[in-house]
Amino acid sequence: MPSETPDTRIDWTNLLFIGGYHVALLILLPVYLMDRVPSWELILGSWALWTLSLMAITTGYHRLYAHRTYKTNRVIESVLLFFGTLAVQGSVLQWSSDHRMHHKHVDSDDDPYNAEKGFWHSHMLWMFTGRRLVRDRWVHDLLKDPVLRFQHKYFAPLMVLVNIVAVAALWALTGDLFGAFVIGFLARLFLVHHCTWFINSLAHMWGSKPYSTEHSAVNNFILSLLTFGEGYHNYHHTFAGDYRNGIRWYQFDPPKYVIWVLKKVGLARDVKQVNHLTIKRKLINADKQMLLEHIRSLGQAHHDALAARVEEMSTQLTTQYTALKTVSDAYAQAKKRKDEEVLHLKERMVELRRSVSQDMQDWKQFMNETLSMEPSPEPALERA
Numbered sequence: 001m002p003s004e005t006p007d008t009r010i011d012w013t014n015l016l017f018i019g020g021y022h023v024a025l026l027i028l029l030p031v032y033l034m035d036r037v038p039s040w041e042l043i044l045g046s047w048a049l050w051t052l053s054l055m056a057i058t059t060g061y062h063r064l065y066a067h068r069t070y071k072t073n074r075v076i077e078s079v080l081l082f083f084g085t086l087a088v089q090g091s092v093l094q095w096s097s098d099h100r101m102h103h104k105h106v107d108s109d110d111d112p113y114n115a116e117k118g119f120w121h122s123h124m125l126w127m128f129t130g131r132r133l134v135r136d137r138w139v140h141d142l143l144k145d146p147v148l149r150f151q152h153k154y155f156a157p158l159m160v161l162v163n164i165v166a167v168a169a170l171w172a173l174t175g176d177l178f179g180a181f182v183i184g185f186l187a188r189l190f191l192v193h194h195c196t197w198f199i200n201s202l203a204h205m206w207g208s209k210p211y212s213t214e215h216s217a218v219n220n221f222i223l224s225l226l227t228f229g230e231g232y233h234n235y236h237h238t239f240a241g242d243y244r245n246g247i248r249w250y251q252f253d254p255p256k257y258v259i260w261v262l263k264k265v266g267l268a269r270d271v272k273q274v275n276h277l278t279i280k281r282k283l284i285n286a287d288k289q290m291l292l293e294h295i296r297s298l299g300q301a302h303h304d305a306l307a308a309r310v311e312e313m314s315t316q317l318t319t320q321y322t323a324l325k326t327v328s329d330a331y332a333q334a335k336k337r338k339d340e341e342v343l344h345l346k347e348r349m350v351e352l353r354r355s356v357s358q359d360m361q362d363w364k365q366f367m368n369e370t371l372s373m374e375p376s377p378e379p380a381l382e383r384a
């Protein structure tokens with residue numbers, strides 16, 4: 001695919017707006033705090049606006065629109081669009097165009113927030129050059145939606161309007177207009193922005209890579225707390241079509257719970273989820289790459305025999321997981337049809353599960369033993 005022509009002109013709108021509200025916050029917050037203590041109503045109201053804005057970005061902009069991991073009705077979409085607009089991160093079309101490019105060209109020059117260019121570039125500096133054009137070919141599906149076209153066309157007035165409504169609501173709740181502006185708008189925007197930007201910067205730098213080492217995205221529990229579940233970014237870049245980012249029930253991923261509940265009450269449909277056996281195969285492949293890298297560092301003495309063992313064991317495991325997935329799918333189909341084959345397929349499934357579980361134990365033991373091996377010392381030079 002040909003490279004996008006980089007546009008290096010400064011985006012003055014973004015620079016002045018983002019720079020301006022940071023300066024305003026820096027000046028007005030101490031001025032406000034010198035004069036009074038914010039009320040509990042103001043703090044809780046601002047916290048609610050922060051939560052709702054970030055949740056609308058993750059549940060709406062990211063998982064509903066940019067990745068289409070589920071479908072929902074116009075009422076839920078309108079709520080997500082209202083609070084997404086409140087987050088001041090551009091229109092859905094703009095956001096999704098940038099984000100889809102990021103996934104397709106991750107860690108390259110065509111990635112708008114390429115983490116290879118360093119923390120500050122991927123965190124915020126990328127927004128200050130003129131690359132933020134909606135590229136139709138990236139969002140051709142979303143362009144068919146008149147509501148999204150409307151939001152894009154009138155984004156600036158809509159963004160001002162929803163933020164005035166939010167500040168006015170806080171003012172009505174607290175009777176403190178200055179506080180509503182400084183805490184409920186400036187400070188809330190600062191937190192919403194930096195928490196989202198951490199996904200492009202820190203979530204590509206600080207954490208583990210259990211699912212794939214083919215990209216810079218990492219998993220990080222602390223970031224998942226700050227970003228409402230988006231900290232499981234290594235999984236997300238490996239399986240971007242999954243509605244979940246933290247796939248274990250205990251992994252903090254609020255949009256996952258929201259979408260799950262929406263599905264249960266009939267308000268979300270076509271919810272996409274990657275099969276757990278496909279995930280297992282990917283995990284084994286990631287382990288294999290890590291082991292081969294470690295074995296290379298051990299030196300030639302160990303290399304060939306150990307590398308051959310890694311290949312053999314990982315191939316056997318992935319073959320078994322593939323077979324298990326085929327049998328599981330066939331079992332589910334047969335069960336639906338109330339076919340006689342069900343019993344036979346169930347027995348085969350149990351058998352395969354037992355054998356996979358044994359092979360998995362052997363693999364883990366082999367991994368531990370191999371990873372605990374140290375590089376052998378270079379042979380001492382013979383003295384004359």
Ligand SMILES: [Zn+2]
Pocket residue numbers: 102199200204217233237
């Ligand atoms: Zn990313």
Ligand SMILES: [Zn+2]
Pocket residue numbers: 062066067099103236240
């Ligand atoms: Zn994404």
